[in-house]
Every structure is written in structure tokens, then in C-alpha cells.
Amino acid sequence: VTVTEKVDLAAALATFDEPFQPWIVARYNDNKVFVAKVRGEFVWHSHEDTDDFFLVLDGRLTIQLRDGDVELGPGEMFVVPAGVEHCPKADDEAHVLLIEPIGTPNTGDSTERDAAPEREL
Amino acid sequence: VTVTEKVDLAAALATFDEPFQPWIVARYNDNKVFVAKVRGEFVWHSHEDTDDFFLVLDGRLTIQLRDGDVELGPGEMFVVPAGVEHCPKADDEAHVLLIEPIGTPNTGDSTERDAAPEREL
Numbered sequence: 001v002t003v004t005e006k007v008d009l010a011a012a013l014a015t016f017d018e019p020f021q022p023w024i025v026a027r028y029n030d031n032k033v034f035v036a037k038v039r040g041e042f043v044w045h046s047h048e049d050t051d052d053f054f055l056v057l058d059g060r061l062t063i064q065l066r067d068g069d070v071e072l073g074p075g076e077m078f079v080v081p082a083g084v085e086h087c088p089k090a091d092d093e094a095h096v097l098l099i100e101p102i103g104t105p106n107t108g109d110s111t112e113r114d115a116a117p118e119r120e121l
Numbered sequence: 122v123t124v125t126e127k128v129d130l131a132a133a134l135a136t137f138d139e140p141f142q143p144w145i146v147a148r149y150n151d152n153k154v155f156v157a158k159v160r161g162e163f164v165w166h167s168h169e170d171t172d173d174f175f176l177v178l179d180g181r182l183t184i185q186l187r188d189g190d191v192e193l194g195p196g197e198m199f200v201v202p203a204g205v206e207h208c209p210k211a212d213d214e215a216h217v218l219l220i221e222p223i224g225t226p227n228t229g230d231s232t233e234r235d236a237a238p239e240r241e242l
Binding site: 009025070075 | 131148154
């Protein structure tokens with residue numbers, strides 16, 4: 001996928017099933033624009049140097065923060081500020097569009113789980 | 122709106138009617154995340170120093186490029202590369218989520234139309 005092609009996000013999400021695997025669909029300046037499926041609970045982590053952009057496309061996503069949960073449905077977005085610990089989870093399955101700088105590990109500063117490789121659809 | 126609040130994009134779009142006016146709903150690092158209504162044709166322009174992120178939330182958007190048109194429906198996105206001339210239009214009305222660096226005029230290098238002020242919902 002190059003930046004000069006349009007991306008149908010639902011079609012991109014239909015090409016894989018693995019949860020918590022970021023699939024890059026486009027690039028915006030120095031950022032990767034990616035989709036992921038959230039099923040179950042991820043891992044608590046933070047990104048010291050970058051905000052973390054979440055937009056729910058389908059399903060319901062809970063972004064757990066130390067101060068409380070943010071509950072997102074389709075068409076709802078949230079930006080986790082840099083340095084803020086968070087742990088995404090979905091009781092069923094949620095489809096999410098995310099934006100982070102290229103090279104940012106999806107697990108941030110966590111040592112509990114290996115970072116997923118950056119894969120491009 | 123601060124970055125620590127969630128944003129319901131449809132609700133944000135329901136609060137205004139003016140076409141081609143960017144309304145900032147969140148910030149992601151040095152970028153503004155904003156929504157806009159496209160009705161009719163905007164103006165040909167380019168942004169020399171930044172890509173331009175478009176995600177259609179509702180309706181149909183045509184991003185005219187000098188090489189041809191990109192047609193986007195709901196859930197479809199496109200990144201206009203930096204320096205590439207483009208002119209968004211919608212025959213009916215399209216609701217769009219956009220991302221650009223803070224301070225980027227929505228009219229880019231165009232002199233045909235005044236840039237809209239950055240307004241925050």
C-alpha cells in the first residue's frame with residue numbers, strides 16, 4: 001500500500017484475524033496509520049515520547065487508564081497523551097484505526113509482552 | 122476539548138453546519154485532528170511540507186488530483202502526499218475526519234480563498 005492509494009478500512013480488516021497485530025495501511029508524514037483487531041486484554045504500557053491515536057471503527061473498545069476507563073463505540077476516538085499508562089481491551093472484538101510514529105513499538109515501555117513487528121497490508 | 126476526553130465524531134459534526142470550516146476535536150502530537158463538512162467544491166491547493174490525511178465518515182467525497190479523482194465513501198481514507206495539488210468536492214455533503222500539523226492553513230498555497238481560522242469544538 002502506498003500513500004497514493006485509497007484504503008477501504010473494512011476491507012483491510014477483513015484480510016486478517018490475529019488480535020493485537022498492527023497492520024499498516026498508510027503513512028502520514030512520519031506516522032504509520034494502522035488497523036488492528038482487539039480481542040481480550042492487551043498489556044499495560046505507555047509511550048513516553050508520543051501520543052497514541054485511537055478511533056473505533058466497529059465494536060466496543062475500552063481503554064483502561066489508571067484514572068478510569070474510556071469506553072468507545074464506532075465513530076468515537078480518543079488520544080492517549082504521551083506518558084499516560086493505558087491498556088486496551090474488548091470483551092468481544094473491536095476494530096480500531098490507530099496512528100503512531102513509525103517505529104513506535106505497540107507495547108510501549110512494557111516488558112510483559114514482545115512488541116509486534118510492523119506489518120504492512 | 123482536551124486530549125483526555127473521548128470524541129464522538131458524529132456528535133461533533135452535528136454541532137455546526139458551515140462547509141469547509143475545520144473544527145478541531147483533538148490533538149495528536151503536533152497535529153490537529155479535525156472534522157469538516159464538504160459541500161460543493163473547495164479550492165485547488167497543496168501543502169508543501171505536509172501530507173494531508175482524509176477519512177470519510179459519512180457521504181461521498183471526491184479528492185480531485187491533477188492525475189485523476191479519488192472517490193471515497195464511509196470508512197475509506199486517503200493520504201494526499203506533501204506537495205500534491207488537490208481539490209476536495211462533494212456533490213451532496215460529506216463528513217470528513219482530517220489530520221494536519223497545527224498551524225497548517227486549510228487552503229495550503231492557494232491565493233483564491235482565505236484560509237479558515239482554526240476553531241476548536
